[in-house]
Amino acid sequence: MMKRDIVIIGGGPAGLAAAISCFENGNRDILILERETYLGGILNQCIHNGFGLHTFKEELTGPEYAGRYVDKVRDLGIDYRLDTMVIDINQEKVVSAINEKDGLLQIQAKAVILAMGCRERSRGALNIPGYRPAGIFSAGTAQRYVNIEGYMPGKQVVILGSGDIGLIMARRMTLEGAKVKMVCEIMPYSGGLKRNIVQCLDDYGIPLKLNHTVTKIFGKERVTGVNVSEVDPATRMPIPGTEEYVACDTLLLSVGLIPENELSRKAHVKINPKTQGPEVDESLSTSIPGIFAAGNVLHVHDLVDFVSQEAALAGKFAVKYIAGLSQDGSAVAVEPQNGVRYSVPSRIHPGNAEDITVIRFRTDNVYRDVFLSVYLDEERVMHLKKRILTPGEMEQVNIPKKWITDRPGLSRIRILVEKE
Amino acid sequence: MYDVCIIGAGVVGSSVARALSKYQLTMVVVEKEADVCEETSKANSGIVHSGYDAHPGSMKAKMNVRGSKMMESFCRDLDIPYHRNGSLVLAFSPEDLPRLEALRKQGYENGVEGLRVLNREEVLAMEPNLNDTVAGALYAPTGGIVDPFKLTIAQAEVAALNGTEFRFETKVIDIEKIGEGFKIFTDKGELTAKVVVNAAGVYADDINNQLSARKLKITPRKGEYCLFDKEVGNLVSHTVFQLPTALGKGVLVTPTPDGNLLVGPSANDIIDKEDNSTTAEGLSSIVAKARQSVKSIPMGFVITAFAGLRATEAGGDFVIGEADDVPGFFNAAGIESPGLTSAPVIGDDLAAMIAQKLRLKEKTTYVSKRKDVVRFESLSVEEKASLIRENPDYGKIVCRCELVTVAQIKDAIHRPLGAKTLDGIKRRTRAGAGRCQGGFCAPRVIEILSKELHLDPREVAKFNPNSVLLVEFDKDSL
Numbered sequence: 044m045m046k047r048d049i050v051i052i053g054g055g056p057a058g059l060a061a062a063i064s065c066f067e068n069g070n071r072d073i074l075i076l077e078r079e080t081y082l083g084g085i086l087n088q089c090i091h092n093g094f095g096l097h098t099f100k101e102e103l104t105g106p107e108y109a110g111r112y113v114d115k116v117r118d119l120g121i122d123y124r125l126d127t128m129v130i131d132i133n134q135e136k137v138v139s140a141i142n143e144k145d146g147l148l149q150i151q152a153k154a155v156i157l158a159m160g161c162r163e164r165s166r167g168a169l170n171i172p173g174y175r176p177a178g179i180f181s182a183g184t185a186q187r188y189v190n191i192e193g194y195m196p197g198k199q200v201v202i203l204g205s206g207d208i209g210l211i212m213a214r215r216m217t218l219e220g221a222k223v224k225m226v227c228e229i230m231p232y233s234g235g236l237k238r239n240i241v242q243c244l245d246d247y248g249i250p251l252k253l254n255h256t257v258t259k260i261f262g263k264e265r266v267t268g269v270n271v272s273e274v275d276p277a278t279r280m281p282i283p284g285t286e287e288y289v290a291c292d293t294l295l296l297s298v299g300l301i302p303e304n305e306l307s308r309k310a311h312v313k314i315n316p317k318t319q320g321p322e323v324d325e326s327l328s329t330s331i332p333g334i335f336a337a338g339n340v341l342h343v344h345d346l347v348d349f350v351s352q353e354a355a356l357a358g359k360f361a362v363k364y365i366a367g368l369s370q371d372g373s374a375v376a377v378e379p380q381n382g383v384r385y386s387v388p389s390r391i392h393p394g395n396a397e398d399i400t401v402i403r404f405r406t407d408n409v410y411r412d413v414f415l416s417v418y419l420d421e422e423r424v425m426h427l428k429k430r431i432l433t434p435g436e437m438e439q440v441n442i443p444k445k446w447i448t449d450r451p452g453l454s455r456i457r458i459l460v461e462k463e
Numbered sequence: 464m465y466d467v468c469i470i471g472a473g474v475v476g477s478s479v480a481r482a483l484s485k486y487q488l489t490m491v492v493v494e495k496e497a498d499v500c501e502e503t504s505k506a507n508s509g510i511v512h513s514g515y516d517a518h519p520g521s522m523k524a525k526m527n528v529r530g531s532k533m534m535e536s537f538c539r540d541l542d543i544p545y546h547r548n549g550s551l552v553l554a555f556s557p558e559d560l561p562r563l564e565a566l567r568k569q570g571y572e573n574g575v576e577g578l579r580v581l582n583r584e585e586v587l588a589m590e591p592n593l594n595d596t597v598a599g600a601l602y603a604p605t606g607g608i609v610d611p612f613k614l615t616i617a618q619a620e621v622a623a624l625n626g627t628e629f630r631f632e633t634k635v636i637d638i639e640k641i642g643e644g645f646k647i648f649t650d651k652g653e654l655t656a657k658v659v660v661n662a663a664g665v666y667a668d669d670i671n672n673q674l675s676a677r678k679l680k681i682t683p684r685k686g687e688y689c690l691f692d693k694e695v696g697n698l699v700s701h702t703v704f705q706l707p708t709a710l711g712k713g714v715l716v717t718p719t720p721d722g723n724l725l726v727g728p729s730a731n732d733i734i735d736k737e738d739n740s741t742t743a744e745g746l747s748s749i750v751a752k753a754r755q756s757v758k759s760i761p762m763g764f765v766i767t768a769f770a771g772l773r774a775t776e777a778g779g780d781f782v783i784g785e786a787d788d789v790p791g792f793f794n795a796a797g798i799e800s801p802g803l804t805s806a807p808v809i810g811d812d813l814a815a816m817i818a819q820k821l822r823l824k825e826k827t828t829y830v831s832k833r834k835d836v837v838r839f840e841s842l843s844v845e846e847k848a849s850l851i852r853e854n855p856d857y858g859k860i861v862c863r864c865e866l867v868t869v870a871q872i873k874d875a876i877h878r879p880l881g882a883k884t885l886d887g888i889k890r891r892t893r894a895g896a897g898r899c900q901g902g903f904c905a906p907r908v909i910e911i912l913s914k915e916l917h918l919d920p921r922e923v924a925k926f927n928p929n930s931v932l933l934v935e936f937d938k939d940s941l
Contacts, residue, residue, distance in 0.1 A: 141848075143856070163902050165767075165900040168763070173741060174740045176930060196932065263737065265930055
């Protein structure tokens with residue numbers, strides 16, 4: 044059996060940043076396993092710009108952003124295997140993978156970093172009635188057809204869901220000659236970034252229909268149209284009599300991303316039901332010591348810059364773990380409350396934490412003119428005025444280690460939305 | 464002139480073809496769709512019923528019990544996923560307990576072995592996720608589950624291996640009796656055959672009524688289903704029915720042989736024989752009914768919904784055999800539930816009748832078995848490693864959800880009656896049948912199909928030439 048200090052599952056932005064960080068923190072015995080024929084992950088099909096504003100202070104396309112990390116991995120001589128699918132990880136950190144050349148590859152790792160990214164929710168989860176014709180695609184699959192394979196999925200398009208990929212594809216397909224008739228969003232707000240709504244819909248005159256959903260699919264062989272209905276914002280149920288037939292040959296679904304944790308479950312890593320990703324502490328360590336997680340496999344991010352930051356931290360802590368320098372001790376719980384749907388991490392070991400621990404989270408609804416508060420037990424230590432908080436935009440707060448170490452006996456850090 | 468022409472390549476037509484292909488004859492199967500298993504055979508519960516439901520003495524009862532008894536060895540020979548998981552029929556009130564006992568007696572009369580009525584505690588011990596309101600159940604240990612696609616595909620493959628010709632995308636328009644046989648008019652020309660087998664599913668009445676004075680009337684009865692992620696595939700381990708109603712066996716909750724959970728079907732008589740669309744009402748009705756059986760239905764884990772049409776004949780029973788007034792014309796009509804269970808014996812019986820009629824001799828070269836596409840996911844790591852050494856294509860994963868490799872896709876394409884479409888690949892390999900429903904693998908499968916079949920990717924379709932997936936770039940409109 045092959046032995047490696049650090050095995051990284053996935054060679055997308057999280058895996059690449061984690062690998063570089065491991066190397067720079069002093070451990071060079073690294074192996075990245077990537078199932079595609081190239082490194083860079085999903086960024087390779089994200090040919091639009093807007094990546095890297097935080098990291099590089101410039102606007103890059105997805106492949107350019109990935110390219111910077113890929114070049115660095117190659118320059119540092121970090122080992123990776125392509126076309127290699129990991130099929131199992133166990134609690135002893137034995138990683139099993141297969142590829143054409145090596146056949147079965149079994150690697151005993153000292154630390155594993157999960158960086159598998161996420162996948163798109165499919166039509167099934169929505170249970171839209173109607174036929175099951177050709178012409179229904181998830182937005183990311185459509186993006187692959189257009190940007191990688193060089194084919195269009197169709198010409199008359201309705202998009203259901205206003206996630207960022209759906210918004211990006213509305214613009215992309217318009218630019219390639221398709222007519223995007225509308226984007227329907229069942230919620231009263233978009234799940235995507237404001238800048239994408241402006242740049243991808245408004246600039247092209249594509250209507251965004253909030254509180255609307257697709258209630259029926261027509262066409263037995265290829266999609267011929269859909270019924271779009273208004274929903275009651277309270278129940279999210281279609282309002283009878285509001286359905287409108289929209290002729291189209293393509294329905295794109297951009298209805299949510301789910302962290303891809305099949306492998307994490309095989310290793311019996313504890314999964315947070317809200318994020319669908321592993322529960323982690325300040326070091327991005329999962330419930331199994333030595334197994335770390337970062338990026339979209341942990342929770343779905345809006346911006347790749349934060350994926351890279353998070354993964355670099357996981358890499359740093361993985362190196363520390365292997366060196367035997369992790370200090371667990373007692374932990375303080377991080378609790379999302381009133382208006383905050385989830386937070387990552389879910390606990391902080393002050394003995395192990397960096398000077399600042401970044402807590403990332405999303406709200407459960409749109410809130411206007413509110414305060415974002417942090418409480419240490421009952422003591423309010425942060426009270427930030429927010430003009431708007433929306434589930435489509437990830438928020439973060441910085442927790443200084445000193446806050447915790449100054450308060451012996453502190454049991455929890457609470458993050459919540461307050462009216463005043 | 465062919466000796467035999469079979470109309471329809473569903474599970475019944477394929478079974479007749481399989482059973483007849485052991486004789487020396489010329490045979491053609493005519494199918495309006497582009498593949499086998501494209502209509503009722505692809506959209507049903509996939510249950511091997513033990514046989515207590517059907518009225519004693521009916522064709523349904525006889526065929527069902529024989530089918531149930533032979534299914535295990537039949538599936539072994541044809542390498543079809545089958546599992547005898549046992550069935551439960553639930554009663555929810557003490558008043559209904561006598562109906563369980565009546566069902567048990569009926570089953571006994573039909574020749575079903577091992578039937579027992581269980582009390583509430585016994586049922587809950589067997590299935591802890593059942594609703595607490597359950598009052599008792601009939602337990603049928605011989606009930607089973609089968610992959611309905613493979614039950615059809617495997618039989619068709621055996622027929623093809625033994626020289627049966629299949630003509631797809633060929634729709635029968637008219638049939639005439641001519642001298643010693645029949646002239647069959649299709650949208651792709653005419654053919655003649657001494658014997659015609661009508662296995663046309665919901666259209667079997669149309670075919671029969673062109674030739675026979677004994678008219679049939681088939682009403683499509685729509686059944687809608689929800690299929691759930693493997694994550695919740697162990698919600699129940701037995702197939703869980705409720706006491707039957709006038710329209711059928713009611714809504715069931717069952718594991719599938721591949722480890723998913725299946726809930727359905729609804730039962731609605733409709734008019735349009737092509738309407739296999741799901742409906743909001745149908746889907747919500749099955750979920751509501753299933754909630755009677757189990758404590759909760761994990762709706763967040765639905766991966767797809769589908770509908771199939773049962774071929775319900777007005778007489779209420781299977782119509783099997785030579786038409787009294789049309790010598791040489793054999794019906795396999797009205798094959799609704801328990802049609803899947805019965806299909807292999809329907810095939811055997813019709814083949815025996817036709818062989819006698821045409822005085823057919825058995826072949827010496829008949830191949831009775833076939834190997835399925837490798838189920839890579841279910842192999843041990845050592846077996847996987849050794850397969851990759853033999854054929855590196857097993858090292859290339861195409862479908863991440865069901866762990867399907869390039870080698871399996873190529874096998875599905877190049878075997879007899881190989882897959883030509885995305886759906887064909889899905890039913891033969893499970894690529895695209897998993898939780899992401901093809902989001903990951905479809906582009907890869909399209910690439911392999913286009914390469915192996917020398918098609919432009921824009922010609923690769925979901926299931927027939929009108930269901931293509933991709934179009935060319937076109938900026939002329941800009």
